[in-house]
Amino acid sequence: MLASDLIQSIKYKQLSDEHFADFEVTTVTQDTREVVPGAIFIAIVGSNVDGHQFVPQAVASGAKMIIAQEPVDTTVPVFYVKDTHRAMAFLADKFYGSPSKSMKMIGVTGTNGKTTVTHLIEEVFDNMGEGTGLIGTLYRKVNDQIFPTTNTTPDVLTNQKTLADMRDHNVKTVSMEVSSIALVQGRVWGINYDICVFTNFTEDHLAYHKTMSQYKLAKSLLFAQMGNTFDGKTAVMNIDDPVGREFIDYTTSNILTYGIDHQADISAENINISIHGTEFDLHVLNEVRHVKTNLIGKFNVYNSLAAVGAAYAAGADLDEIVDSLSKAKGVKGRFQLVPSDTGVSVIVDYAHTPDGLLNVLETLNDFAKQDTYCIVGCGGDRDAQKRPQMAKIAVEHSTHAILTEDNPRTEDPHKIMDDMLAGIDPDQATVIFNRREAIQYAVNHAKPGDAIIIAGKGHEDYQIIGHTKHHFDDYEEAEKALNNREN
Ligand SMILES: CC(=O)N[C@H]1[C@@H](OP(=O)(O)OP(=O)(O)OC[C@H]2O[C@@H](n3ccc(=O)[nH]c3=O)[C@H](O)[C@@H]2O)O[C@H](CO)[C@@H](O)[C@@H]1O[C@H](C)C(=O)N[C@@H](C)C(=O)N[C@H](CCC(=O)O)C(=O)O
Numbered sequence: 009m010l011a012s013d014l015i016q017s018i019k020y021k022q023l024s025d026e027h028f029a030d031f032e033v034t035t036v037t038q039d040t041r042e043v044v045p046g047a048i049f050i051a052i053v054g055s056n057v058d059g060h061q062f063v064p065q066a067v068a069s070g071a072k073m074i075i076a077q078e079p080v081d082t083t084v085p086v087f088y089v090k091d092t093h094r095a096m097a098f099l100a101d102k103f104y105g106s107p108s109k110s111m112k113m114i115g116v117t118g119t120n121g122k123t124t125v126t127h128l129i130e131e132v133f134d135n136m137g138e139g140t141g142l143i144g145t146l147y148r149k150v151n152d153q154i155f156p157t158t159n160t161t162p163d164v165l166t167n168q169k170t171l172a173d174m175r176d177h178n179v180k181t182v183s184m185e186v187s188s189i190a191l192v193q194g195r196v197w198g199i200n201y202d203i204c205v206f207t208n209f210t211e212d213h214l215a216y217h218k219t220m221s222q223y224k225l226a227k228s229l230l231f232a233q234m235g236n237t238f239d240g241k242t243a244v245m246n247i248d249d250p251v252g253r254e255f256i257d258y259t260t261s262n263i264l265t266y267g268i269d270h271q272a273d274i275s276a277e278n279i280n281i282s283i284h285g286t287e288f289d290l291h292v293l294n295e296v297r298h299v300k301t302n303l304i305g306k307f308n309v310y311n312s313l314a315a316v317g318a319a320y321a322a323g324a325d326l327d328e329i330v331d332s333l334s335k336a337k338g339v340k341g342r343f344q345l346v347p348s349d350t351g352v353s354v355i356v357d358y359a360h361t362p363d364g365l366l367n368v369l370e371t372l373n374d375f376a377k378q379d380t381y382c383i384v385g386c387g388g389d390r391d392a393q394k395r396p397q398m399a400k401i402a403v404e405h406s407t408h409a410i411l412t413e414d415n416p417r418t419e420d421p422h423k424i425m426d427d428m429l430a431g432i433d434p435d436q437a438t439v440i441f442n443r444r445e446a447i448q449y450a451v452n453h454a455k456p457g458d459a460i461i462i463a464g465k466g467h468e469d470y471q472i473i474g475h476t477k478h479h480f481d482d483y484e485e486a487e488k489a490l491n492n493r494e495n
């Protein structure tokens with residue numbers, strides 16, 4: 009695409025027009041590390057650094073045009089805009105040819121369950137033999153190809169680039185996690201969602217959003233941004249969650265409600281949960297099917313209903329949906345059982361919010377024959393308010409709470425632990441800072457019939473200390489601990 013065409017997508021003031029000679033744009037990027045000759049570099053004011061300072065570096069690497077919002081001194085043309093963040097979304101959409109318009113786009117938001125729901129949706133269409141795409145916490149996936157990701161919802165350029173790749177590889181349906189932080193930062197601006205799903209709303213990410221009302225506002229943006237026209241879009245809403253009921257008023261889309269306790273378009277009855285899986289009668293409008301899934305827990309019934317709603321709204325056949333649910337293996341690190349011949353059940357789970365932890369512990373208590381052990385920590389540089397709450401939930405809903413480290417990042421682990429201990433009587437929990445030792449301790453002390461939940465890191469294969477990622481995988485550690493069990 010010619011630079012002169014691309015630039016039409018934004019409102020700009022060009023200061024150095026005498027230098028402008030049209031060129032074929034090779035890439036558009038906000039990151040100097042991705043600049044190649046013929047690139048357009050967008051200077052973004054970030055939370056760590058100001059991208060304007062990297063302009064000389066971008067030009068040295070071959071950038072032929074700069075988009076900036078503050079004065080920069082350089083030899084290539086600079087197009088000044090009021091807000092480079094906003095301009096980036098317009099440029100990304102135009103450069104990649106609005107890929108979201110040619111696929112069925114499903115966006116999933118909510119505090120917990122996004123990864124699980126997006127994977128369940130993707131599996132339905134994959135099972136039907138359709139081209140599928142997925143963007144989320146674990147990875148970006150284009151049909152069978154997997155790409156690593158830093159954020160649950162990447163920046164707008166990465167999103168549009170990934171969507172273009174999907175479109176070019178015959179993807180028909182895209183299932184995508186949309187985090188509240190991404191919504192606030194405009195990482196999904198310009199993406200044309202056909203179906204938006206709301207899972208639930210409880211506390212998380214207050215380090216970023218500051219207040220629950222700001223956090224809620226962020227989540228509501230997905231539904232408000234669905235547009236104001238009647239063009240067949242659908243919002244799939246959890247009617248049992250008061251915020252789900254509230255958000256219905258924020259969109260003019262069709263609504264499909266799901267729930268267990270309230271009357272809903274999609275609901276579950278006769279729920280039966282065991283360590284082997286979950287069964288329920290699925291009601292979808294006036295049709296009924298019996299569902300058997302490997303996923304465990306009432307919260308996973310909600311996740312299944314959300315996925316059913318999205319897949320149904322996207323046109324999947326109900327029997328195909330039910331078939332796919334019956335085959336779903338579950339997502340790595342979500343209530344994942346570690347094989348063991350010790351008689352002790354060890355489960356790795358990604359519960360890193362008070363509500364997530366409460367849900368998994370309630371599920372565990374439903375089928376644990378004897379004592380339960382809960383190993384949990386809280387992340388550094390993240391919401392500090394959730395720390396005492398999570399410690400309290402661990403103490404109140406397990407027999408043995410073991411408090412440990414989880415990605416301390418740049419915070420002092422002792423400070424994080426003090427925040428957690430403030431929610432309980434310290435005598436009620438065992439504190440073992442080293443997570444490996446905490447896991448070994450629980451495995452050594454548990455008796456046959458007991459269950460251990462290792463919460464908070466799920467699929468993560470690292471422990472972030474300072475700014476460095478050290479390899480650490482709860483599942484691997486649990487396997488090792490079981491092999492070294494001193495009992
Ligand atoms: C606080 C926050 O959200 N930060 C995000 C933000 O980075 P930033 O604004 O801090 O960027 P910066 O590091 O200051 O850099 C500013 C600019 O300089 C550029 N730069 C920087 C260095 C360089 O050498 N060259 C260069 O050009 C950068 O590309 C950027 O354009 O924009 C980046 C690109 O979109 C994100 O990757 C980054 O997420 C960081 C890694 C992060 O940890 N975010 C978390 C809080 C987050 O977003 N989490 C949510 C929810 C998670 C969940 O619930 O699952 C998520 O969606 O992941």
Ligand SMILES: Nc1ncnc2c1ncn2[C@@H]1O[C@H](COP(=O)(O)OP(=O)(O)OP(=O)(O)O)[C@@H](O)[C@H]1O
Binds near residue numbers: 208357
């Ligand atoms: N519907 C739900 N309600 C409450 N808790 C849930 C629900 N689904 C999952 N959880 C808990 O939250 C954890 C994370 O689940 P999942 O990864 O699907 O959520 P997420 O919204 O993608 O999280 P993140 O915000 O980190 O991306 C699970 O391991 C489980 O403990």
Ligand SMILES: N[C@H](CCC[C@H](N)C(=O)O)C(=O)O
Binds near residue numbers: 387414415
């Ligand atoms: N992806 C989320 C959850 C991380 C979970 C936990 N392991 C932590 O580090 O706090 C985040 O970055 O906030």
Ligand SMILES: [Mg+2]
Binds near residue numbers: 123160
């Ligand atoms: Mg996720």
